[in-house]
Amino acid sequence: xxxxxxxxxxxxxxxxxxxxxxxxxxxxxxxxxxxxxxxxxxxxxxxxxxxxxxxxxxxxxxxxxxxxxxxxxxxxxxxxxxxxxxxxxxxxxxxxxxxxxxxxxxxxxxxxxxxxxxxxxxxxxxxxxxxxxxxxxxxxxxxxxxxxxxxxxxxxxxxxxxxxxxxxxxxxxxxxxxxxxxxxxxxxxxxxxxxxxxxxxxxxxxxxxxxxxxxxxxxxxxxxxxxxxxxxxxxxxxxxxxxxxxxxxxxxxxxxxxxxxxxxxxx
Amino acid sequence: xxxxxxxxxxxxxxxxxxxxxxxxxxxxxxxxxxxxxxxxxxxxxxxxxxxxxxxxxxxxxxxxxxxxxxxxxxxxxxxxxxxxxxxxxxxxxxxxxxxxxxxxxxxxxxxxxxxxxxxxxxxxxxxxxxxxxxxxxxxxxxxxxxxxxxxxxxxxxxxxxxxxxxxxxxxxxxxxxxxxxxxxxxxxxxxxxxxxxxxxxxxxxxxxxxxxxxxxxxxxxxxxxxxxxxxxxxxxxxxxxxxxxxxxxxxxxxxxxxxxxxxxxxxxxxxxxxxxxxxxxxxxxxxxxxxxxxxxxxxxxxxxxxxxxxxxxxxxxxxxxxxxxxxxxxxxxxxxxxxxxxxxxxxxxxxxxxxxxxxxxxxxxxxxxxxxxxx
Numbered sequence: 001x002x003x004x005x006x007x008x009x010x011x012x013x014x015x016x017x018x019x020x021x022x023x024x025x026x027x028x029x030x031x032x033x034x035x036x037x038x039x040x041x042x043x044x045x046x047x048x049x050x051x052x053x054x055x056x057x058x059x060x061x062x063x064x065x066x067x068x069x070x071x072x073x074x075x076x077x078x079x080x081x082x083x084x085x086x087x088x089x090x091x092x093x094x095x096x097x098x099x100x101x102x103x104x105x106x107x108x109x110x111x112x113x114x115x116x117x118x119x120x121x122x123x124x125x126x127x128x129x130x131x132x133x134x135x136x137x138x139x140x141x142x143x144x145x146x147x148x149x150x151x152x153x154x155x156x157x158x159x160x161x162x163x164x165x166x167x168x169x170x171x172x173x174x175x176x177x178x179x180x181x182x183x184x185x186x187x188x189x190x191x192x193x194x195x196x197x198x199x200x201x202x203x204x205x206x207x208x209x210x211x212x213x214x215x216x217x218x219x220x221x222x223x224x225x226x227x228x229x230x231x232x233x234x235x236x237x238x239x240x241x242x243x244x245x246x247x248x249x250x251x252x253x254x255x256x257x258x259x260x261x262x263x264x265x266x267x
Numbered sequence: 268x269x270x271x272x273x274x275x276x277x278x279x280x281x282x283x284x285x286x287x288x289x290x291x292x293x294x295x296x297x298x299x300x301x302x303x304x305x306x307x308x309x310x311x312x313x314x315x316x317x318x319x320x321x322x323x324x325x326x327x328x329x330x331x332x333x334x335x336x337x338x339x340x341x342x343x344x345x346x347x348x349x350x351x352x353x354x355x356x357x358x359x360x361x362x363x364x365x366x367x368x369x370x371x372x373x374x375x376x377x378x379x380x381x382x383x384x385x386x387x388x389x390x391x392x393x394x395x396x397x398x399x400x401x402x403x404x405x406x407x408x409x410x411x412x413x414x415x416x417x418x419x420x421x422x423x424x425x426x427x428x429x430x431x432x433x434x435x436x437x438x439x440x441x442x443x444x445x446x447x448x449x450x451x452x453x454x455x456x457x458x459x460x461x462x463x464x465x466x467x468x469x470x471x472x473x474x475x476x477x478x479x480x481x482x483x484x485x486x487x488x489x490x491x492x493x494x495x496x497x498x499x500x501x502x503x504x505x506x507x508x509x510x511x512x513x514x515x516x517x518x519x520x521x522x523x524x525x526x527x528x529x530x531x532x533x534x535x536x537x538x539x540x541x542x543x544x545x546x547x548x549x550x551x552x553x554x555x556x557x558x559x560x561x562x563x564x565x566x567x568x569x570x571x572x573x574x575x576x577x578x579x580x581x582x583x584x585x586x587x588x589x590x591x592x593x594x595x596x597x598x599x600x601x602x603x604x605x606x607x608x609x610x611x612x613x614x615x616x617x618x619x620x621x622x623x624x625x626x627x628x629x630x631x632x633x634x635x636x637x638x639x640x641x642x
Contacts, residue, residue, distance in 0.1 A: 072499065097501035109496045111489040118485050125482060126501030133483040180501060 004152045005171060005205045024084045024183050025049040026071075026101075026214050031079035031089075033063070033070050033238075040066040041077065042238035050183070053210035055225050056218045058235035059258065064218045065106065067235070068186045072096055072103045083184045083214070098126060102182030106189045108169035112162030116153050116172060119161050120144045123176035143179045150205075151175040167198035174205065184214040191224055203228040280476075283559075284469075291465040300454050307461040307529045309569040310468045314522030315546045316553070316561035317471045318515030323547075324555030325479060326511040327491030329409070332416030333519045333546050335423050336391040338538030340520030342427070343390065344527040345440035346374055347383040352444045360442070366432035374433070380447055387524045388517060395516030399509035406505075408494070417540060424539035439534025446528040457529075464525050468562065471518055476558050478514070487511055519546075548587070552594050554601020564602065 028046040032039065041063040048054045056064050070077035073093035081088045086099045110119050121137055124144050148154045151171040156164065161172060170190050177185050190206070191199045199221070207228055209215060219225055225232065225246065232249045234241040242252045249255055295303055315333050322328045349359040350370075355378070358370055376382050398419075402412060427434045434440070449456045478484050489497050490504045497504050527533050536542070546565075553564015568590075576583040598604055 092503070093498045094501050094503045097499055103499055105496075109493055111493050111496065113488055113492055114485055121482065122486055122489055122497075122502075123500050128482065130483075133486070134478070134481050136477075136480050137482055176500065 005201050006149050006152050024100075024214055026083045026184050026216070027081070028067075028071065029080040031067065031070060031077055031081060033066050033075050033077045039238055040075075041070060043079070044235070044238070044240055046233060046240065048184075048214050048216055050214045051211055052214065053207060053228060053230040054216045055229040055232045056216055056235060057220070057225065057232060058241070061237075062235040063238040064235055065188055066238075068103060068188055068216070068218065071186065072101065094126075097180065097182070100181065100183040101186070102177040102180055102184070103186040104170070104173040104177065104188055104190060106192065108166065108173055110161040110164070110169050110172050110176075113160060115158050115160055116148070116164070117144065117157045119172060120147055120175055120179050124179035126180060141179075143181075147175040147179045150178065167194045167202070170194070170202065171205070174202075174209070178209070182213070185209065185216070187215065187217045189218055189220065191219065191221060199224055200227075284473075287469055287472075291462070291469070295458055295461065300457065303461055304457055304529060305570075305573060306566070307457075307464045308526065309566045310461075310464040311522040311526040311529060312546065312569060313549070313562045313565040314468055314471055314525070315519040316550050316565040317468070317475055318518030319546060319550045320555055320558070320561035321475050321478065321487075321518075322511050322515035323550065324557070324561070325484060325487045325491065326508055327408075328508060328512055329413040330416055330512070330515060331413045331547070332418075332420035332543050333515065334420045334538040334540070334543035335416075336395060336516040336519035337523035337526070337542075337546075338420075338423060338427070338533070338535075339391045339394065339523065340387050341523030341527050341533040341538065342434065342440065343377060343383060343387045344524040345443070345533045346377040347380065348443040348446065348527065349440055350374065350378045351380070351447075361435050361438075361440075362432065365436075371433045387520055391516045391520035392513055395513040396509060399512040400505065403505035403508045403512075417543065420538065420543045421540050424535040427535045427538070435534070437535060439532055439537070440527075441532035441534070443528060443531060451528060451531070460525070460529050464529065467521060467525065471521075472558065472562060478511075479558060483507070483510075548591075550601075552590060552602055554598075554603030556600060557603040560601045560603035 026046070026048040028044055031041055031044045031046075033041040044063070044067060046067075056067070058064055066075055069075035071081045071088055073088070073091055073096050077089055079089065083099060083101050088096050088099065088101060091099070111122070114122070117140065121141065121144055124141055124147075125133075148157060151168075151174060153164075153168060153172060153175070156168070161169065164172060174185075174187070174190065187206070191202050194202060203224060206215060206217065210230065217229075229246050231244065232246055233243045234249055234252075234255050236258050241258065242249050242255045244252075294306060298306060315337055319330055319333060322330050350357070353359055358368055362368060362370065376386060402415065407415065427439075428437050430436070443451055445451060446456065446460070449459070451457070478487075486497070486502065486507050489500075490502075490507050494504045497507075523533070523538075526537070549565025549568045550561040551564075552568055553562070554560025568587075572583055572587070575586055594602065598608060
């Protein structure tokens with residue numbers, strides 16, 4: 001049996017209805033990041049509401065990953081980025097995570113020597129007391145079990161994360177975000193290197209997760225974008241070039257010029 | 268399947284514990300008093316190794332300066348023994364000879380046995396915690412951390428030498444007569460010290476085993492392999508590293524404190540840069556990521572060292588060098604991983620003989636975590 005994400009299990013994993021989910025939104029105001037004089041992000045404004053599946057696109061060097069780095073405390077930035085009313089800029093990364101903002105990286109960075117279960121268990125445990133930490137794990141936490149079903153890795157629960165296929169690692173990362181109860185998910189190229197079927201499954205997974213959470217996806221794959229994006233923000237040279245539905249953005253002459261034009265020409 | 272596995276693990280713990288207790292009990296019957304006190308000395312060094320195994324093997328912190336904590340524990344114990352030897356209000360011999368005949372104020376707390384034991388635990392723990400926090404919160408890691416810890420231990424031993432009138436200087440503190448009221452001349456008391464060292468060492472190994480199997484142990488491995496990723500799981504890696512480093516520091520200090528009555532001397536050359544590096548030797552050769560590798564590696568290496576340097580004094584250094592090269596080339600994870608390595612070799616050999624397809628790579632790697640890091 002090839003493992004694949006189980007969407008029915010996901011319903012259970014993210015069912016917990018909370019009023020706050022609907023009020024949550026990510027708001028970025030006049031965000032600027034510069035490295036030694038080079039301006040990577042130049043005054044970006046962005047609002048992503050809960051229930052939206054926002055795709056962030058743009059040519060190489062447009063500042064997509066830097067924007068995510070800035071929001072999650074990896075890159076120093078000026079301006080403002082809030083989620084659920086909490087200012088994120090200036091907070092250390094681990095506290096931003098505790099404010100329910102989670103992210104993944106371009107290269108899947110699961111902890112290879114630990115098992116799938118251990119990876120998820122660590123992700124679920126940031127609120128644990130030190131007394132709990134010094135004990136062994138006796139039972140599998142419920143949220144971990146649900147996440148395992150969701151990402152279709154129940155059969156590989158004791159396998160070291162290092163032996164997983166590339167796509168499975170990315171799913172494990174998404175599972176880790178689910179168990180750490182991130183309500184804002186920033187995903188950096190989650191389907192890079194995946195097969196067509198895996199892309200399809202990941203897209204469905206993200207769509208369902210996006211129904212109740214704030215999800216931002218950085219992606220290069222235009223077909224994936226057309227199939228799953230609710231809305232799109234196009235970045236170019238550190239600035240927002242266009243924003244809207246897929247159709248609106250595709251019809252925008254500026255976007256066609258700097259970005260889609262290249263793709264069309266190539267195709 | 269799951270319950271069978273945990274039952275197996277449980278029984279394996281009891282088997283190992285029984286072997287350890289039996290070995291500790293039999294050793295006095297087989298070894299002369301001289302060899303037995305050597306074994307006790309090596310057990311004290313193995314306590315440092317257990318801590319290094321935790322901080323370096325599990326946590327990835329290359330602790331090149333454990334001599335600092337070993338020395339703190341050792342010197343505090345030595346100060347107490349010196350003061351009790353001369354009785355209440357008395358002044359240790361070397362202070363009469365080289366100093367102004369007065370006991371410095373910071374020696375005074377060590378007249379009390381209770382306070383001494385508390386300070387031996389608290390001072391190194393506080394030092395390690397503050398040092399660890401200052402270093403790891405600033406994200407100093409890898410070689411920079413190793414150099415820093417080594418610079419500190421160099422400064423510490425230099426300070427000990429320079430403060431001759433209050434620390435005994437280059438000669439250190441020596442010539443102890445009693446240990447908490449028991450004469451150190453009596454062979455029965457020396458044997459008792461051996462049993463104390465053995466019990467403490469086994470206790471440390473059991474504690475480390477618990478830490479390695481706990482969720483904290485999993486986190487520590489995660490921090491070692493993916494420090495940044497752990498930050499994005501909502502943890503502060505600096506705290507996790509500091510805790511492991513502090514535990515290693517306390518283990519080293521206890522080792523130093525027991526080293527003093529067993530060996531009868533502590534001097535700057537027991538705590539400086541060279542001994543700090545040698546603490547790593549047994550850990551590397553035994554297997555730093557395993558539970559028992561550092562302990563057995565240290566004790567075995569020191570015995571080989573003694574044996575070889577007694578017979579061929581010039582040969583030991585070459586042997587140690589050759590051993591390092593062999594272990595690092597063929598068993599980079601240490602001798603404790605010899606079993607799995609032999610198994611792999613046997614499989615490869617069988618495969619060549621029969622030309623059967625090799626077992627799936629995945630199945631092979633799934634097994635290893637059971638063998639490495641969990642004993």
